[in-house]
Amino acid sequence: MSRPLESPNPLAGTVLAVLKAARELHVEITKAKLAKLLYLADLDAIESGRTQFSGATWRWDDHGPYDHALIRAEDWVVESELVERHDPQSAEHDSHVLSLTVDIEDSLDAADMECVRNVVRLHGGKTDAALKGLSCETAPMIEARVGGERGTLLDLNRARRRKQVAVLRERFRSRREVRRPPQQDDPGVSDALRAEFLEARDGLRRANAKILDDQ
Numbered sequence: 001m002s003r004p005l006e007s008p009n010p011l012a013g014t015v016l017a018v019l020k021a022a023r024e025l026h027v028e029i030t031k032a033k034l035a036k037l038l039y040l041a042d043l044d045a046i047e048s049g050r051t052q053f054s055g056a057t058w059r060w061d062d063h064g065p066y067d068h069a070l071i072r073a074e075d076w077v078v079e080s081e082l083v084e085r086h087d088p089q090s091a092e093h094d095s096h097v098l099s100l101t102v103d104i105e106d107s108l109d110a111a112d113m114e115c116v117r118n119v120v121r122l123h124g125g126k127t128d129a130a131l132k133g134l135s136c137e138t139a140p141m142i143e144a145r146v147g148g149e150r151g152t153l154l155d156l157n158r159a160r161r162r163k164q165v166a167v168l169r170e171r172f173r174s175r176r177e178v179r180r181p182p183q184q185d186d187p188g189v190s191d192a193l194r195a196e197f198l199e200a201r202d203g204l205r206r207a208n209a210k211i212l213d214d215q
Helices: 012-025 031-047 069-079 110-123 128-136 139-147 157-179 189-214
Strands: 059-061 064-066 083-086 097-100
Touching (some): 012 097, 031 069, 031 110, 064 128
Antiparallel strands (some): 059 064
16 A cells, blocks of 8 residues: 655655656665756756756755755655665665655656656666766756856756757758758759850950050
8 A cells, every 4th residue: 555745845755756766667776866866857847848846956066966955855754764775785886775665656746757757767777977977968067067166056947948949950950951952063064164264264365465465
């Protein structure tokens, strides 16, 4: 029987959503991976024309996008005995593993839950290092690293604007290709132009010689 969620912590619901998806997909989630997956889920929602739903305030941290409020959310779900912390199975991970202790109902609405499941399906199996690299290559992180310093607030709408520009650019390119008439060479044109040029050149030479003789 699934257990309903009643949490005063705004981030607890999205933390549990990631862990529920991970349990369904048999994916191991560390503390470091949890933050990156939530960040990527927020970005995915924004790029899809919706709003950020995790409740996090993302900033550039030492290991990529992070919100220290996640610490309190994690503590809440552990203290509520919905989640347990344990040592990672792989030495490659550098933080404890989080997993549900009980089956719970979906902690987000259907659209947000589907977004979380898609992100966990695509990226949940990646290592902490791979997820860090992936998140640092996103538009908000690139902008922060170029023009700011650690602690800078990330502008997640940057990802939406970049996607919109890419869509417009591709649309313009496809229309331009459709409207542009096919460019074909006429094999006789170049010969005719060459003959016309030579004829004009000879005429100019004769005219110049006549002028010089008259002088």
